[in-house]
Amino acid sequence: MKNLKILSCSRSSIKDSDLVRIADFFPQLEEINVSESFFPHIVDGKIIAVTDEGIEFLASKLKRLRKIDLSGNRCISDKSLISLSFSCPFLQQIVAGYSTNITEYGISFLLHNSPRLTSLCLMAHFKIGSFGVEDSINFPKHLVSLKFSTLTISDEFLHSVAKAQIHLSELTLSFCKSYTFSGISSLLHSHRSLKSLALLGADFL
Numbered sequence: 001m002k003n004l005k006i007l008s009c010s011r012s013s014i015k016d017s018d019l020v021r022i023a024d025f026f027p028q029l030e031e032i033n034v035s036e037s038f039f040p041h042i043v044d045g046k047i048i049a050v051t052d053e054g055i056e057f058l059a060s061k062l063k064r065l066r067k068i069d070l071s072g073n074r075c076i077s078d079k080s081l082i083s084l085s086f087s088c089p090f091l092q093q094i095v096a097g098y099s100t101n102i103t104e105y106g107i108s109f110l111l112h113n114s115p116r117l118t119s120l121c122l123m124a125h126f127k128i129g130s131f132g133v134e135d136s137i138n139f140p141k142h143l144v145s146l147k148f149s150t151l152t153i154s155d156e157f158l159h160s161v162a163k164a165q166i167h168l169s170e171l172t173l174s175f176c177k178s179y180t181f182s183g184i185s186s187l188l189h190s191h192r193s194l195k196s197l198a199l200l201g202a203d204f205l
Contacts (some may be wrong), residue, residue, distance in 0.1 A: 097123025
């Protein structure tokens with residue numbers, strides 16, 4: 001079992017102590033799903049949840065980690081994203097969302113410090129600017145998929161993605177607000193590699 005590569009604990013009401021055991025028992029893990037349901041689990045009046053401390057320990061132990069799903073974990077913050085960026089050099093895919101403590105800063109840090117990142121799926125309720133994407137030196141060149149849900153997205157963000165000249169093949173904006181056809185047009189003009197575009201609930205359509 002020490003050689004286990006993939007583990008899913010989705011909606012299992014796990015907590016930090018569970019992550020410690022997982023990291024100790026399965027040090028070769030490359031993919032892990034610790035996503036939770038939208039509503040927190042409460043036992044004896046206490047919230048059962050994963051926190052930044054648990055993710056930090058997990059990241060420090062799983063040096064081969066490539067994919068992680070953190071969606072629904074409301075008690076994590078930018079610190080978890082920073083820990084994953086620092087400790088997991090092979091990180092390729094991450095799903096995160098619905099934590100009010102994850103901000104544009106954490107996502108920006110992740111993008112600038114995860115050179116192997118290929119896919120980012122984010123569900124949140126904050127506004128994103130450029131993420132510093134115009135700095136093409138630091139932006140992950142292998143990024144091919146962006147999926148955003150319920151974010152407020154400016155045209156500035158879409159323009160800066162276009163300027164970065166990354167080879168996007170998939171872009172999904174699900175019920176995101178504030179961007180316009182101008183931003184989408186700029187991105188389409190620069191990314192001939194785009195194969196899938198989903199604009200669910202777009203204001204201008």
